Amino acid sequence: MKTVSKLALAAVFATGVSGMALVAPAVAKDKKEEAKPGLKLSPEVIKAGQVAQTAIAAKDFATAEPAVAQIEAAVKTDDDKYIAAAMRYDIEQQKLAVAQAANPNAPVNETVLAKPLDALIASPSTPAADRGRYAYRRGALAFNGKQYPQALQYFNKAKELGFNDPNLSLQIVKAKMESGDVAGATADLDATIAAQSAGGQKADEQLYRYAIAKSYQAKLKPQTLTWLKKWVTAYPTSKNWRDTIVLVGIQNNPLVPMDETQKIDMFRLMRATKSLADQTDYLQYADSVNRRGLPSEAQAVVKEGLATGKIPASNAMAKSLVADTTTAIRNDGPVAALEKRSEAAPNGKLAASTGDVYLGQDNYAKAVTMYRLALSKGGVVADDVNLHLGIALAKSGDKAGAAAAFGAITSSPRAETAGLWTTWMAAPAV
Structure with missing residues (x-):
């Protein structure tokens, strides 16, 4: 046997999980080097290895291929097998x-x-420092081949072997996700994002989108809602808020089924987050509240849309709504009369309705008073009143009071709507 020095196999990763280049160990060049402790190789392996390494470096595959094949045929020891595998990997990677x-x-x-x-x-014979890299590369190979359970095994092995790469945790998440363990993968992703945040690094927005998409596809409603709220907290843009609100309760087949009345509070959240995007949003919102006896809110929404230019001045529906709501507001008269009647009423229904009128007028203090009166009198759906009470308190700046009102809600879909309003209170301003 001859001895060559044991050089580490260099594993250099390109972008992503594939594209690793391997440099095979050099063979001995002189007797002094042969005396160094290291790999013990068969003479046939050393001879063919010298030819193979030179040819691979020159990309002379016609010469390199038979030389590598000679190495593979001549192996006798673990060190021989190591060199054979390294050379085979090197030539195939170069090809x-x-x-x-x-x-x-x-x-x-x-x-x-x-x-x-x-x-x-x-x-x-593989240096310990390299084994984790090879496991990671093997996991990437399996992942690219859509062999996700196998990829997960290799990624976990790379982690066990101490391989340290910023992509490893995410690759484990993706492999676990694609293997079908969506709940486990999103839990791991949450931990990864938390670790990044603790280190002062803001997680990439695509990680949130990925978790949302996978949770939604798997029909995991609670996890989807949780990730949506995390997303708009980390990236509270108007577009992200609108996408969240539409997905949760506005679109056809929403995450949380809602009737038209319940959708109004989602439109109110769109308005609060400045995410009413176009004339369709504004007019659908305004028409809904107008048909439920809240002309002041309907008119305010239409005028806001006109002022921002999102509703064209020539829009016939907008003109009709402004005219209709002006007449309705005049016919309804002062809201103060409703207050007195609410106080004398046998239950809280009129007080709750009066609170809604004040809420639509942005008179939050009066709205809060009426909602609390409604709750004290009873005869109302408490979750409905608490949701509107929370909205009024949130928009007035009383976050603690709003959180208490939202926290008292237990039924769906009001609880999910309240959760989004609570997120809005805690998220950075849009």
Whole structure:
């Protein structure tokens, strides 16, 4: 046997989880180096290895291929097998790189890398510092081949072997997700984001979108709602708020089924988050509240849409709503009369309705008084009144009072709506 120095196999990762280049160990060049402790290789392996390494470096695959095959045929020891696997991996990786450079749009078949990688991971001659890298690369290979359970095993092995890469935790999440363990994967992702935040790094927005999409596809409503709220807390843009509100309660087949009356409070949240996007949003909102006897709120919404230019001045429906609500407001007369009647009423229904009128007029103090009167008199759906009480308190700036009102709600869909309003109170201003 001859001895060569044991050089670590260098694993350099390109963008993503694929594209690793391997540099195989150099063979001995002189007797002094041969005396160093290290790999003990068969003479046939050393001889063929010298030819293979030079040819691979020159991308002379016609010469390198038979030399690598000679190494594989001549192996006798674990060290021989290690060199054979390293050379096989190196030549196949180089072939793929050359082919991809020649035709970047052609599909890449990386399956030829699996066997040498498995051998490198298993070999007792592989330096400990490299084994984790190979496990990670093998996991990436399985993931790219949509072998997700296998990919998860290799990624976890890489972690166990001490491999440290910023993408590893996310790759474990993705492999677990694609393997069907959506709940477990999102829990891991949550921990990853928390760790990033603790380190002063803001998690990429795409991680939130990924968790939302996967939870939604798996029909995991609580997890989807949780991730939506985390998303708009971390990235509270008007667009993100609108997407969240539409997904939860406005679109066809929403996450949380709501009737038209219940959707009004979602439109109110759109208005609070400045996420009413176009004339459809404004007019649907205004028409809904107008048909439920709240002309002041309907008119305010239409005029706001006109002022922002999101409702064209020529829009016939907008003109009709302004005219109709002006007449209704005049006919309804002062709200103060409703207050007196509410106080004398046998139950809280009129007080709750009067609170809604004040809420639509942005008179939050009066609205709060009426809602509390309604709750004290009874005869109302407490969750409905508490939701509107919470909205009035939130918009008046009383976050503690609003949180208490929202927290008292237990039934769906009011509880989910309250959860979004609570998130809005805690999120940075849009």
